[in-house]
Amino acid sequence: MAKTLPxxxxxxxxPQAVEHPxxxxxxxxxxxxxxxxxxxxxxxxxxxxxxxxxxxLVGASGCGKSTLLKIIAGLMSPxxxxxxxxxxxxxxxxxxxxxxxxxxxxxxxxxVAKNVEFGLKLQGFSKAERRERIAYYLDxxxxxxxxxxxxxxxxxxxxxxxxxxxxxxxxxxVMLMDEPFGALDAQxxxxxxxxxxxxxxxxxxxxxxxxxxxxxAIFLSHRVYIMDAHPGRIRENLHIPLPEHRELDIKxxxxxxxxKRYITNQLGH
Amino acid sequence: xxxxxxKAPEPTTPDEERSPNQGNIAAPINKQxxxxxxxxxxxxxWSVRRGIPTWLKIVMxxxxxGIPLIIWSILSYGGFVKDIFLPAPTRVISTGIxxxxxxxxxxxxxxxxxxxxxxxxxxxxxxxxxxxxxxxxESIASLLNPFVSAVRYMPVAAFVPLIVIWAGIDExxxxxxxxxxxxxxxxxxxxxxxxxxxDELLNAAYTLGSNRFVLLSKxxxxxxxPSIMNTMRVNIAGAWNFLILAELxxxxxGLGFRIIRSQRYLQTDRVLFCILIIGIIGLLTDFLLxxxxxxxxxxxxxxxx
Numbered sequence: 001m002a003k004t005l006p007x008x009x010x011x012x013x014x015p016q017a018v019e020h021p022x023x024x025x026x027x028x029x030x031x032x033x034x035x036x037x038x039x040x041x042x043x044x045x046x047x048x049x050x051x052x053x054x055x056x057l058v059g060a061s062g063c064g065k066s067t068l069l070k071i072i073a074g075l076m077s078p079x080x081x082x083x084x085x086x087x088x089x090x091x092x093x094x095x096x097x098x099x100x101x102x103x104x105x106x107x108x109x110x111x112v113a114k115n116v117e118f119g120l121k122l123q124g125f126s127k128a129e130r131r132e133r134i135a136y137y138l139d140x141x142x143x144x145x146x147x148x149x150x151x152x153x154x155x156x157x158x159x160x161x162x163x164x165x166x167x168x169x170x171x172x173x174v175m176l177m178d179e180p181f182g183a184l185d186a187q188x189x190x191x192x193x194x195x196x197x198x199x200x201x202x203x204x205x206x207x208x209x210x211x212x213x214x215x216x217a218i219f220l221s222h223r224v225y226i227m228d229a230h231p232g233r234i235r236e237n238l239h240i241p242l243p244e245h246r247e248l249d250i251k252x253x254x255x256x257x258x259x260k261r262y263i264t265n266q267l268g269h
Numbered sequence: 270x271x272x273x274x275x276k277a278p279e280p281t282t283p284d285e286e287r288s289p290n291q292g293n294i295a296a297p298i299n300k301q302x303x304x305x306x307x308x309x310x311x312x313x314x315w316s317v318r319r320g321i322p323t324w325l326k327i328v329m330x331x332x333x334x335g336i337p338l339i340i341w342s343i344l345s346y347g348g349f350v351k352d353i354f355l356p357a358p359t360r361v362i363s364t365g366i367x368x369x370x371x372x373x374x375x376x377x378x379x380x381x382x383x384x385x386x387x388x389x390x391x392x393x394x395x396x397x398x399x400x401x402x403x404x405x406x407e408s409i410a411s412l413l414n415p416f417v418s419a420v421r422y423m424p425v426a427a428f429v430p431l432i433v434i435w436a437g438i439d440e441x442x443x444x445x446x447x448x449x450x451x452x453x454x455x456x457x458x459x460x461x462x463x464x465x466x467x468d469e470l471l472n473a474a475y476t477l478g479s480n481r482f483v484l485l486s487k488x489x490x491x492x493x494x495p496s497i498m499n500t501m502r503v504n505i506a507g508a509w510n511f512l513i514l515a516e517l518x519x520x521x522x523g524l525g526f527r528i529i530r531s532q533r534y535l536q537t538d539r540v541l542f543c544i545l546i547i548g549i550i551g552l553l554t555d556f557l558l559x560x561x562x563x564x565x566x567x568x569x570x571x572x573x574x
Contacts, residue, residue: 075472095478105473109491109568118487119477150568163473170477 020087022206023049023072023097023174028081030067041067043231045081049174052204056217057225060267064232065210069178072208073099085173095119098172102179104159106151112162113138113147119170133169140202141165141195157188161195168203177209181216193219194248201245214263215251218242226266235266356538365542374527378546381512381523384440388447389501389508395448396455397497403456404463405489421453426514433518443515450511451504458503462496463489495569498562505554509547 030042041064049055059065070076072083074093082089085096098119106115113134120130138144141161151159160180167175181189193216200207200220211217217224218240226236240259242250250256313322321329338358344350345357352360368374403410403417428449436442466489474488516525524543531539 070472073472073476075475093472093475095476097476099472099476101469101473103467103469105467105469107470107473107488107491109494109566118474122478122483152568152570166473166477172476176476 020084021048022051022053022086023047023208024084024087025068025072026082026084028068028071028078028083030064030071030076030079040231042071042078043233045232045234047208047225047234047237049206049208051206053223054200054207054221055209055223055225056221057208057210057227058212058214058217058263058267059227059232060229061212063227063229065212065227066178068232069099069176069208069210073097073176095123095170096173097176098167098170098174099176099178100160100163100167100180102182104151104156104163106159106163106166108151111148111150112143112154112165115151115162116166116169119166123170137165137169140168140199155188156184157192160184160192164196164199168199168205172205174206174208177207179211180209181213182211189213189216190248196220197246214260214267218256218259218263219246219248219251224263226263238263353535353537356541361538361541361545364536364538365545368539368542374543374546377522377524377527378550380520381516381525381547382550384443384515384523385447385505385508385512388444388511389451389505391444391448392452392455392504392508393501396452396459400456400459400497401463401485401489401493404460404493405485410460417453417456421457425450425511429514429518438519442518443512443520446515447508447511450514451507454504454507455500458500459493459497462493462500465496466492491566495562495566498558498565502555502558502562505558506551509551 025045025047028042028045029040031038031040033039045068047055047057057065057068067076071078074083074090074097077091084090090096106112107118110118116134116137117130120133125133134147135144138147141164143158143161143165146154146158146162151162154162164177164180181192184192197220199205209217209220221240222244224238224240225234226238227233228235238259242255242259313325341355341358345352345355345360356364365374399413403413425446429446432442432445432449436445470488470492471484474484479488512523513525513528516523517529520526524547528540528543531537531543
């Protein structure tokens with residue numbers, strides 16, 4: 001698959017004649033055998049992401065949302081169903097689906113810049129191109145000054161920003177985020193939510209994020225998939241009718257609170 | 270000595286006689302406020318994982334070495350034990366100086382050290398790739414596990430006659446014994462180290478586009494390197510054990526050879542001095558390997574991964 005990787009993502013214009021969704025999941029199920037009994041974790045899940053969408057998957061803990069994300073990333077195989085990236089079925093992991101994990105998955109032996117460079121080297125970029133991209137994405141996440149720092153020298157929030165830069169720099173078709181702010185304290189979490197909003201405005205990356213934090217989901221996404229648990233199913237595909245550019249204070253607006261109440265009710269159902 | 274200071278409970282006191290201002294304090298639900306509280310008194314000496322003051326750090330090793338030395342001195346100078354069984358400390362030292370100046374002990378040290386290092390390096394070269402492969406691929410682990418686990422429980426000493434038949438009694442045999450002695454322990458420990466690498470590190474590599482070779486060489490190897498260095502540090506001590514075993518069979522030089530020969534002539538002072546030398550070399554190699562580890566993996570901090 002020949003892929004062009006422009007430094008600035010084209011946000012508005014549609015690049016292809018036949019328009020495939022960036023990411024689609026069809027009839028996906030996953031069951032395990034747990035203590036001799038079959039256990040269905042995901043049941044007939046369908047989701048679709050268009051280019052440049054920021055989508056959150058919310059669900060109670062244990063609803064299988066992280067499993068779903070792992071299957072999409074190719075880190076786990078589904079029992080039935082398939083995952084398509086730009087219309088092409090994928091099995092196994094690949095650089096087209098970048099991922100940010102909850103705990104810090106930075107390579108501790110590499111500096112921040114070298115961590116970002118890891119995927120770029122694999123994709124065969126020249127040294128000059130790599131340098132340019134590292135500089136650009138470290139600037140996007142505000143870590144330019146820490147290019148040569150080791151992960152152990154960074155705070156939790158900075159580590160997560162570096163991990164996001166690493167995933168972004170590869171310019172994947174879709175970026176998957178598995179509760180990326182779940183391990184952070186409340187203040188850092190809000191900062192990073194704001195930061196993620198800015199990152200999206202700058203890169204228009206197609207993002208699928210898993211979270212159990214309803215507020216976070218509404219604040220960041222254009223659409224929210226609400227999941228049921230036991231077995232994990234998509235309960236609702238909810239459009240978030242908020243303006244594209246959002247500031248943190250939107251969280252106390254009536255419309256926001258209304259959405260929050262609605263989703264929370266759905267989850268507790 | 271207990272670390273818990275317990276406020277003595279007074280279970281016999283009737284309820285009414287307890288402190289008069291009881292009503293002001295929020296009364297416990299079960300009305301049994303004389304419950305024994307478990308409180309830990311701070312302690313310098315018995316502090317758990319908290320470090321100790323510098324003076325204690327200096328005093329403790331002195332006591333640790335001093336007490337055995339005093340007992341040794343009393344036993345030998347006091348004439349409680351015969352010279353032939355336990356020569357006096359000064360005798361051991363003067364014999365040692367003699368060994369260096371008149372008996373070319375340095376040659377034996379060199380011979381032994383090169384056997385240890387040779388066998389040890391060979392074991393490293395073999396065990397690191399095998400350990401990485403076994404830790405990474407279930408299939409390779411299944412292939413080699415029956416062999417590795419079974420042979421690990423067979424004492425190397427039992428193989429010595431076989432090694433002599435195969436390799437003769439020259440230097441090769443000695444390298445081989447040291448090698449065989451530690452290679453399987455190395456492998457087992459490296460396999461564990463690889464398995465302890467968090468999944469998320471591997472998953473991150475996958476989603477950045479790694480293939481299996483990149484995963485192994487660029488992620489699993491560096492991630493396991495601190496543990497590999499620790500394994501080496503632990504197992505070089507074993508290498509010295511097996512060296513002495515190797516030098517039991519027809520060696521013409523080496524510390525083990527010296528020890529055996531001195532034992533034959535009941536030169537206990539020489540035996541003791543050679544053991545002392547091995548200990549010192551051991552400490553030195555341990556220190557050097559630790560430094561090498563810190564040089565190779567400066568990013569590593571205990572408990573980080």
